[in-house]
Amino acid sequence: MKLLEFIPIKLTLLLVLGILTGYFINTGIRLPFMLTLVSLSILGILLFKQKKAIGVTFGIIAACTTIFLGILIFTLAQPKNATDHYSHITSKGSETWKLKITEVLKPTSFSHRFIAEVMHYQTKKASGRIILNLAIDPIYGKFNVDDELIVLADKVDIKPPLNPHQFDYKNYLEQQGVYHQIYLNRHNFLRYDHPVRTLNGYTAHLRDKISAQLAQANFGEDEFGIIQALFLGQRDDITEETYTAFKKAGAVHILAISGLHIGIILLFLEFLLRPMELLPKGKVLKLIAIVFLLWGFAVLAGLSASVVRAVTMFSFVAYALYLNRPSNTFNILALSMFFILLVIDPMLLFNVGFQMSYAAVFAIVWIYPLLQKFYNPKPWVVKKVWQLLSVSIAAQVGVLPISLYYFHQFPGLFFVSNLLIVPFLGLILGMGIIVIVLVLMNLAPDSLIGLYNSVIGLMNTLIDWVAQQEIFIFQNIPFDSIQMVLTYTFMIALIWMIHTFTFKRLVSVLLCIICLQIWSLYKQDSTQNKEQLWIAHQTKNSILMHQSGAHLTIYTPDSASSTRIISDYSIKENIHTTTYQPLANAFSLNHSRLIIIDSSSVFLESDEYPDFVLLTQSPKLNLERLIDSLHPGVLIADGSNYRSYIKRWAVTCDHKKIPFHYTGEQGAFVLKLE
Structure with a gap:
């Protein structure tokens, strides 16, 4: 399959190239805006004269336009480039803010933490995002989403890492458009009594209400934390021991609402709503219902960036299933990525979750059929186990370089935890939705709550067992960005060669191996001489x-x-x-x-x-x-x-x-x- 023949894939790669160019080269807004405008005008003239989007000249101009568009959307996505950003307003004396809470972060041992949107700064209308640190104090509790505050406090720079090779929290926040923080105490802020409510605030209130009612049910502490993570996107109540166990077992993705959960829900809805296909235009109605329900779940889960990204991607996947054309799967995935980066947020390209989600899905679509061709057992049970194992292997291969680069570890028994947990995750999610609905209606029998509590407890026990096999956990693996890029290049070349063997593709695989070895030798030599x-x-x-x-x-x-x-x-x-x-x-x-x-x-x-x-x-x-x-x-x-x-x-x-x-x-x- 020649992937680069698909136009959405070409456009997505060019858009990514433009975003990366904007990231590494600070061009400002004016230059990419003018270049995009000029190139679009030339495209329009060519299309008007030729009547068709064909020809080498048209292709080159279209490619340049997409790159310029990537640079432009990246530049426009930087909050500091907005003319009303608070950093452009001159501060004289004490700083006065009007802020609106948009996100509740995980608290530290000493303070609650929030992300707030700047509404006014120094009495002037302003924009921007800032972190609020509120000392833990029972007198004034903590804030909720949509709370509005008047704050009299100076902004503080977010410090870069103080030690070599530490996590750069300052850079991480800057990628989210956050450049400063404010420390609050009981004397430097006032809270509005009747703030303006938003959809984000209503969904946060709904989640808090659901969480409060679930807390009254007889769930265990660990089980309650897992339920919160699976359905409400809240991981604050998961103990450190449980999170570490899932991480070591290679199953931490289960704790975050991501593509895995949305994909399972999509398959469940596809099965559940299949009778709709018997109606006139039933397939269209089923597609609309599935997309509506997926976005309903996104609203319930808080419309976080990861949830919106996953639901957007699988909305396109639902459309691909509706078309029932396997050759279009890559097109649809590339189009969803293009749409997310162009419309929602180009900064998601630098988000680890975004990278891993698309790497896993592309790998499943590309590698899974090859694994099925390699081995296709006849017995039904063996076939289903091999299919599940193939999906797990394909996804793990897809995210392996990214995982090594960011986390420097590899869970050797990932396939065991996936074989034990993922087949039943659909049951866990489906049963959990039923339990939550019954709990909210005060109709959940204790026997059902006890049964579901036991199911979650069994899952935790299995994860703990896998995590204890530490001999299969490979940690502290040195792996840099160059190795990540070279490894992906090698993997793509290898898959192409397996798909259709030619001498040129064999040479490309060998060249990738040589490049990896040269870089490894260079790193070793640099280390020895330091x-x-x-x-x-x-x-x-x-x-x-x-x-x-x-x-x-x-x-x-x-x-x-x-x-x-x-x-x-x-x-x-x-x-x-x-x-x-x-x-x-x-x-x-x-x-x-x-x-x-x-x-x-x-x-x-x-x-x-x-x-x-x-x-x-x-x-x-x-x-x-x-x-x-x-x-x-x-x-x-x-x-x-x-x-x-x-x-x-x-x-x-x-x-x-x-x-x-x-x-x-x-x-x-x-x-x-x-």
């Missing part, structure tokens, strides 16, 4: 990481709390071995000398002045005297020091004209020793 010392940031702890090739030596008084920082660094830097050492008083590496002064305030004087001095554990010393004695090149303070000391040291260093680096503000300090 030596550097990092002074990391962690509150109430000191961490020094000395990398010498593929070996990492960690100097810290508290190794247990530094595990996450060390793990993130080791994966990205391709570290093979690690050792832990107690924190020393001095380091001398490649003609660079570092002295460490801890709470004892003791340091050794010598004729050779240190290049760097690290202050840890809040030493009580006269910093001016130390500077006059040691003449350090740079003074460094890590996260183990008191904030009051940091402020005092910064003033002293500024007075003495000595560079001062605090890891809590400027991030980890690196000494490159190549």
Whole structure:
């Protein structure tokens, strides 16, 4: 099957190319707008003269137009490019906001967190999104979707990661159009009594009402959390142990309302509404009913980005089933992706869930038929098991490079959990809908609630068993973006070769393998030739990481709390071995000398002045005297020091004209020793 012969696939790839171009090259709005307008005008003239959309010239102009359109929609999707965005309004004195809560985030140990839409800023009408942090306090509780607030507080920048290779939460929020946050207390905000209600607010209220009534039923704690996740899209009540078990078992996708759930509901509705086909124009009526019910479920689940994306995609899949033309499946999927990126949000292209959803679906459509040709058993039971296993393998192959890139792990027993759970997920979802409806009507018998509770409990038990087979969980796998792209290129070339074997396709597969090997050798060589010392940031702890090739030596008084920082660094830097050492008083590496002064305030004087001095554990010393004695090149303070000391040291260093680096503000300090 020659996929690039399909026009929707070509247009989608060109649109993606345009969005990526806009992401990496900041062009502003004017240039892509003019280019899109000019290219559309040329297309119109050519179409008017030729009467048909044919010819090389028309194809080239159409391709350029689609690329320019991708750049334009990406640029327009950036909230900062809106003329009324709050960042364009000059702030004088205290900042005044009128905000509307649009999303409730998972709370932390200290505060509730929300995303709010900016309605007014400094008394001027404005737009934008901002994060609100509300300290947990029983006096004023928490906010709900659609609540409107008047806030008197200054916005605060969202900090980038302070340590190397940590998750970049700042970049993650910027991709969602969030650039600042505000901290609230009981004195700096007022809540409107009668805010304007929206569809989002009504659905949130409906979910809260359903959740409250379900909480009164006799469900177990873990079972209640699973039900909330499966039907209401709320995972806050799932315990950390349960979530970790699903993650290790390769079944975490079950906990998020995504393409899997919508796909199962679609198949269930296809079966349930099949009698409608007997009516005049029954197929059309069935299609309309299915799409209506899918979007009804999306409303119930909160119209989150992932749910809207999945329902949009499977609305197109429902249309493909209506056409009953297998060759059109790729066309329909590409068209749904084109529609989602063009109309809903081009930033979804950078969303992990979006990437995995489409990678899995495309892989199922492409790889599943090949697996069925490879082995087609006759016994009915064996055939059904093989079909289910084929779907699971195809989906896992499709998302494998993305999973390795983002999560650096691979659950070896994914097929076991999918074989045990996915066949019964339709039953779990169908039975759950019935139970929820009966609970809301106060008609659910205790026996039915107990039965459903046992079904969810059995699913959790199976997941726990799979997760405990840790020998089959491959973790901490180094895998970068180049490897992800090369792996997908290899997979596509391999599938093409399997589909129709030719010498050229064999050569392309071998070239992909060679490129992967060259890149791996290059990474290994880069690692072996790298030596550097990092002074990391962690509150109430000191961490020094000395990398010498593929070996990492960690100097810290508290190794247990530094595990996450060390793990993130080791994966990205391709570290093979690690050792832990107690924190020393001095380091001398490649003609660079570092002295460490801890709470004892003791340091050794010598004729050779240190290049760097690290202050840890809040030493009580006269910093001016130390500077006059040691003449350090740079003074460094890590996260183990008191904030009051940091402020005092910064003033002293500024007075003495000595560079001062605090890891809590400027991030980890690196000494490159190549």
